[in-house]
Amino acid sequence: MKMKNYKNSENQQNPHNIQAVKLYDQKEAEIIHLLVNSNESLKPHVTAVDVAFYVLEGKPTVLIGDEKKQLEKDDLVESPKNIVHCIYNHTKEKVRMLS
Secondary structure: OOOOOHHHOOOOOOOOOOEEEEEEEOOOOEEEEEEEOOOOEOOOEOOOOOEEEEEEEOOOEEEEOOEEEEOOOOOEEEEOOOOOEEEEOOOOOOEEEEO
């Protein structure tokens, strides 16, 4: 049985300068734990694959295409491939998400 916890896993260097830990990394799919601290954000970017974001903690604001919405714990949002997306944390609390 393979197990992994983001708390004791290595942070993946990324252009967003946020904590990103790959919890699952296979050819067909990956799961990344994202920690976005207060007043941090991902830079707007496009991916070549569909992406889904699931909120574990906090209230991030998510931009997908030209739509922007604040999410809450247990919300899931889909971002189609080749569409710009971004995650912002404009709150004083940390945001934890799976992607």
